Amino acid sequence: MTSINKKELSAEQSDGLINVLKNRFEKNMSRHKTIKWEDVLSRLKSNPVKLMALDAMEETGGEPDVVGQDEKTGEYLFYDCSAESPKGRRSVCYDRAAWESRKEHKPENTAMDMAAEMGVEILTEAEYRFMQTLGEFDTKTSSWIATPPEIRKLKGAVFCDRRYNTVFLYHNGAESYYAARGFRAVLKV
Incomplete structure (x- = not known):
């Protein structure tokens, strides 16, 4: 735990x-x-x-x-700043609504719920792109990022990764989850 x-x-x-x-x-x-x-x-x-x-x-x-x-x-x-998406936060769908929409094979948790439990926020696209200026991250994994409300209303969510020395922004159904996708967070102290 x-x-x-x-x-x-x-x-x-x-x-x-x-x-x-x-x-x-x-x-x-x-x-x-x-x-x-x-x-x-x-x-x-x-x-x-x-x-x-x-x-x-x-x-x-x-x-x-x-x-x-x-x-x-x-x-x-x-x-x-882990090289890949944090291992203890992978295989999660985007949020509780997405989790509830799955009929079967539900993941154990959601990115948004975990972030709230931890007391952190999921990186925005701008924060993710800034992080990538500090090093090369997510070259084998991907990370959910804060999804704009207009995309989430249509049941989508967005994630990023780094491939071919380029940071990519993608979309997926918010209910999807993969062993190589987690989320990255920011904490303000």
Whole structure:
């Protein structure tokens, strides 16, 4: 079971997660050239709920890392930076309505439900494309992204991946799910 069902992290779990995040931050300075770890750490220590969300991102294979700072709010942006779509979030259809529309072979969960349980948001297309400027992600997998309401009303959903050194946006029925498709998230701290 992932940490999305935990009520709180113990001091040992918090310290362990912070150490993992710090090491990742230091190994990937190109993702956050102007941000200081001490500032991020201060924000993390004052937001235990956000730390739990980061733990859920980590536990499901997202390898969250700081990729920037919101210009309006000053919040630090953590994206899933795993090379492929997080393993613990694959084989899910898009949302609860799509799940309910399936007559048989329903997946265990949905991308939108998991994101809500984790306390994170699914990346938008713009966020996904920005992430791809930081490295090469989803070269063997794909990730659901936030679907515009006008597409969702027609029972569709959108996802992205990177092939041929190009980021592609695709569509599928929101009820579909595949072993190689999950979702990537953003958390603002």
